[in-house]
Amino acid sequence: MTASVPSIHTENLTKHFGRGKKRIEAVKSVDLTVESGQVYGFLGPNGAGKTTTIRMLLRLLHPTTGRAYIYGQDVARHPEVLRRVGAIVEGATFYNFLTARRNLEVFARTADQYDPARIDSLLAQVGLAERKHQRVKGYSTGMKQRLGLAAALLGDPDLLILDEPTNGLDPSGMHEIREFIRRLATEQGKTIFLSSHLLSEVEQICDRVAIIQRGQIVREGVVSELLEAKTALRVEARPLEAAAAALSAHWSVTTNSTWLSVQATREEIPAIVRRLVESNIDIYQVTSQRQTLEEYFLSVVGEEAPHG
Amino acid sequence: MVNLFRAEWTKIAGHRWLTSCLIWIFPVGAVGFTVAMSAILLLSESARTSFGADTVTWTETLVGAWSFLNNPLGRLLLIGFTAVMFAGEYQWQTWKNLIPRNRRVALILNKFLALSVFVIFAFALMSVLLTVGMGLLRAIAGASYGPEITGEVLRTTAADYARSAGLGFLSTLIAAGYAALAGMFSRSILGGVLVAYGLTIAENLSLVALLLIAIFLDFRTIVHLYRFLPGYNLQNLDSWFRIGEPAPLEIAFSGTDRLVVRDSAEFSALVIAAWVVGLIGLTVYLFRRQDITS
Numbered sequence: 001m002t003a004s005v006p007s008i009h010t011e012n013l014t015k016h017f018g019r020g021k022k023r024i025e026a027v028k029s030v031d032l033t034v035e036s037g038q039v040y041g042f043l044g045p046n047g048a049g050k051t052t053t054i055r056m057l058l059r060l061l062h063p064t065t066g067r068a069y070i071y072g073q074d075v076a077r078h079p080e081v082l083r084r085v086g087a088i089v090e091g092a093t094f095y096n097f098l099t100a101r102r103n104l105e106v107f108a109r110t111a112d113q114y115d116p117a118r119i120d121s122l123l124a125q126v127g128l129a130e131r132k133h134q135r136v137k138g139y140s141t142g143m144k145q146r147l148g149l150a151a152a153l154l155g156d157p158d159l160l161i162l163d164e165p166t167n168g169l170d171p172s173g174m175h176e177i178r179e180f181i182r183r184l185a186t187e188q189g190k191t192i193f194l195s196s197h198l199l200s201e202v203e204q205i206c207d208r209v210a211i212i213q214r215g216q217i218v219r220e221g222v223v224s225e226l227l228e229a230k231t232a233l234r235v236e237a238r239p240l241e242a243a244a245a246a247l248s249a250h251w252s253v254t255t256n257s258t259w260l261s262v263q264a265t266r267e268e269i270p271a272i273v274r275r276l277v278e279s280n281i282d283i284y285q286v287t288s289q290r291q292t293l294e295e296y297f298l299s300v301v302g303e304e305a306p307h308g
Numbered sequence: 309m310v311n312l313f314r315a316e317w318t319k320i321a322g323h324r325w326l327t328s329c330l331i332w333i334f335p336v337g338a339v340g341f342t343v344a345m346s347a348i349l350l351l352s353e354s355a356r357t358s359f360g361a362d363t364v365t366w367t368e369t370l371v372g373a374w375s376f377l378n379n380p381l382g383r384l385l386l387i388g389f390t391a392v393m394f395a396g397e398y399q400w401q402t403w404k405n406l407i408p409r410n411r412r413v414a415l416i417l418n419k420f421l422a423l424s425v426f427v428i429f430a431f432a433l434m435s436v437l438l439t440v441g442m443g444l445l446r447a448i449a450g451a452s453y454g455p456e457i458t459g460e461v462l463r464t465t466a467a468d469y470a471r472s473a474g475l476g477f478l479s480t481l482i483a484a485g486y487a488a489l490a491g492m493f494s495r496s497i498l499g500g501v502l503v504a505y506g507l508t509i510a511e512n513l514s515l516v517a518l519l520l521i522a523i524f525l526d527f528r529t530i531v532h533l534y535r536f537l538p539g540y541n542l543q544n545l546d547s548w549f550r551i552g553e554p555a556p557l558e559i560a561f562s563g564t565d566r567l568v569v570r571d572s573a574e575f576s577a578l579v580i581a582a583w584v585v586g587l588i589g590l591t592v593y594l595f596r597r598q599d600i601t602s
Contacts, residue, residue, distance in 0.1 A: 058408045060600040082408040093401040098322045109315035111409035151405065 005072040007159045007191040008034035008057060012066035015052050026052040028215040029066065034193055034208075036158070039185045041206035041223070042195040045301055049215040050195045051090050054163050057193075058087055070159065083111060086157035088165055092148025096137040100128055100147050103136060104154060113155045122150040125180075141168025149177065153184075159191045160184065166198060174198070178205055203293035211300050219300050227291050233269065235260040236284040237276055246279040247272060261289070312414060316422035320393060330389035331426055334376060335433040342441030349448045360451035367455065369442045371468045373435035377427075377476035383483055384505055386427065390484040391500030393419055394591075395491030403600045416592050420481075420488070427480055431473070471549045475542050478580055482538045483508050485587025492594055495602075511539055519559065528567065531559060535569060538583050541576035548573035 013030040016023055027049040034040045044050045055061040057068050059075050059082060067074050073081040094103045101119060108114040123132045126146040136144065145168055152160055165181070166174045182205050184190045196202050202209060203223060210220040219226065236259045237243040244260055247253050251272070252263035264272060266288045276283050291299075321327055328336075348355050376382040397403045406415055446453035455461050486507045491500025515534050522528045534540055540557060547555035557569040 055404075055600070058404070060404055060407055062597070062599060079408075079411060085408060087404075087408060089404045093405070095319055095322065095400060095402060097324070098319065102318060102322055106315045106319050107405055107409060109311040109318070110406050110415075112311045114311055155409075 004036050006033045006069075007036045007038075007071060008032060008040075008193060009069040009072070010053075010057075010066065011069075013053065013056055013063055013068055014065045015049075015056060015061060016064045025215055027056070027212075030212070030215075030217055032210060032217065032220075034191060036191050037185070037189055038208055039181070039192040039194065039206045041202035041209035042193060042212065043199065043202060043209055043297055044195075044212035048212045050212055051163060052215075053212065054087070054089055054161055054193075054195060057161060058082065058085070058089065060089070083113075083155055084158045085161060086152030086155065086159070087161040087163075088145075088148040088152050089161075089163050091141075091164060091167055092144045092151065094136045094144065094147065094151075097135060099133050099135055100139070100150075101132040103147065104151055107151050108154050111155055118154070118156075119150075122153055123147075125153075126150045127176075142170065142173050145169055145177070146173075149180070157190070159193065161193045163195045164197065165194070166196065166201060174201065181205060199294040199297055200292070209293070211297060213301060223293065227293065227296055228265075231265050232289045232291065233262040233264050233266075233272065234285070234287045234289050235262055235272065235276075236286075238282045238284070242279060243276055243281045246275055246281060250275070309414075309418075312410060312418045313422060313425075316393075316418050317425075320422065320426065323392070326389065326392050327426075330385045330392070331430050333385065334382070334430045335437050338373075338434045338437040338441055341438070342444060345441075345445050346448060349445060356449040359445065360449040362451075364442060364446065365454050366439050366443060367461065367465045367468070370435050370439045370465065371472045373438045374431055374469075374472040374476040376434070377431065377480050383480075383508060384501075386480055387483055387487045387504045387508070388497075388501050389426070390423055390487035391491040391497045391504065393423055394488040395495060395497045395500045398492075398495035398602060399497060401602050404602075407600060412596050413592055416488075416595050417588070420484075420588055420591075423484055424477070424481065427484075428473070428477060431476070435469075435473075471546065475546050475549075478584065479538065479542050482580075482583050482587060485584065485591065488591045489587060489594065492591055492598070511537055523561070528561070531567060532569070535571060536579055538580060541571070541579045544571055544576040545573060545580065548576070 010030055010032045013027060013032075014025075015027040016025050018024055030049070030053055032053075042050055042053070052061060056063050057070065057075065059079050062076070067076070069075070070081045071084060075081060094100075095106065098106065100123065104119045104122070105114065105116075108119060120129070120132070123129050126149055128143065128146055128150065131139075131143070136147065139147065145165060149162075149165060152162070160181075162181070166177050169177060178201055181192055181194070185192050185205075192205075194202065194206060206223055208220070208222050209226065210217050212218070235243065235247070240255065240258070240260065244253050244255050247260065247262055251268075254261040262272065269286055269288070273283060273286060345359075349359060377386070397406070443453050483504060487500045487504035490503035490507075491497060494500060494503065514537055515531075518531050518534055522531050534557060540555075544555045547553060554570040554572070557567070557571075559567040561567065
């Protein structure tokens with residue numbers, strides 16, 4: 001049995017734009033590894049470097065330094081490895097003067113992978129079979145996103161790099177695409193590298209996430225573990241000020257109007273309760289509050305934000 | 309390679325406005341000209357007499373059709389067509405869909421190939437339609453439309469046709485090279501058109517500019533730079549093919565002070581090849597190094 005080659009691996013991936021005083025360090029020494037079969041979330045605020053990283057993976061941008069590997073092959077030296085990749089970058093864009101089917105034909109022929117039956121099948125899978133002969137000019141943003149997904153799947157890729165794939169979709173459309181992506185991973189074993197602003201979406205479908213800010217990876221790990229590490233307890237007790245004073249020596253405590261938020265794990269509940277009882281404080285409720293990915297993301301981005 | 313070519317053809321042919329206005333206008337224009345002239349000739353006796361008095365041959369019409377490539381309007385339309393083919397991908401934000409699917413070098417060379425096929429196809433079709441149309445007009449006017457088709461006539465015409473088409477195509481390819489390079493550098497269709505047309509005009513004015521520099525700076529050697537421009541060399545090659553002699557570059561500075569340069573066909577062929585390869589090579593080089601940010 002051989003060790004599987006990661007779908008994506010980057011080493012010291014760096015990109016600068018401009019020169020001199022106008023130089024912008026868009027991505028700084030990014031080291032990423034996405035194992036095959038994973039659904040990997042790539043998060044970050046606007047301008048953090050997500051799309052620049054994705055563009056370097058797809059050979060659209062030349063890294064200033066560092067290397068990007070897809071299935072163990074350096075994309076700069078072996079660009080043909082990108083035939084194993086399907087991608088949507090910064091929203092799906094097409095030749096608006098062509099029909100949906102013609103667009104897919106152009107992309108498939110460009111990759112020398114033209115298969116009319118596959119094009120029709122993909123259009124049916126993304127719900128565009130009825131309108132495949134309509135020019136893309138008349139498509140809504142959501143329809144273009146679906147067509148983008150079909151375009152990404154043209155060559156039956158092993159790895160999908162999806163940058164904001166649900167932009168412009170209504171809630172049911174989002175749910176549908178999310179399930180579609182999930183099925184691609186679970187049923188077809190495809191690796192998905194997903195960049196999205198919709199953190200609830202990422203939380204629902206991703207196994208691992210990386211958070212990038214100001215060009216650097218600031219957190220990386222398994223979603224459940226990252227969220228577990230940041231568990232908070234909701235403590236309802238009276239008097240509230242005395243409870244806060246009793247706990248703040250050992251834990252980080254935030255006082256809300258009627259309850260306390262204590263940064264502690266579930267295992268620490270007995271110790272917290274003992275401390276409150278010893279201080280003659282009445283306890284009404286202690287519950288574990290698992291952070292959402294959105295809360296986690298905001299706390300990380302807040303911690304990493306420049307001060308002053 | 310066939311699939312890549314068909315992808316480009318499907319894309320460009322699908323842009324109906326672009327192809328109708330900038331490329332199919334040539335063969336369609338030939339049909340339009342025939343229809344309009346037919347109506348005039350059918351309605352006017354004096355027009356028929358006047359038209360019949362001209363000595364037009366089918367061989368001249370067939371070969372002469374390619375001269376539209378060097379016509380300023382024809383040149384502008386083809387520069388526009390090239391600029392859309394190359395710079396359009398930036399404006400449509402579609403490079404990001406293409407680059408991961410094939411090598412950048414192949415994508416650019418394929419565009420030059422598709423451009424060449426479009427131009428050759430459109431002009432070959434136009435020359436045939438114009439020749440047939442002119443025959444119809446000559447018939448309406450009751451005039452002759454020679455020469456009689458013989459083996460010798462066909463051989464001579466084929467050679468003339470190849471020369472006219474070949475030189476016209478090379479001249480277009482160089483202008484297209486300007487448009488491709490400028491379009492890709494500026495990432496704008498308008499930028500490509502303006503720079504390429506500006507360069508075409510500048511080339512036409514270059515002899516005057518070089519002469520002025522030679523006279524005012526008393527630096528006559530600079531005029532020799534003109535020998536390395538495409539226009540002069542295409543003219544020289546044309547002369548060699550037609551009459552077996554060069555088209556000399558003759559400049560009279562004053563009285564007997566004259567500069568006469570005669571270049572061989574090989575020299576001109578080499579210069580033209582350097583321009584074509586250089587422009588295509590530069591476009592490929594630029595594109596290979598370019599960051600696609602849109």
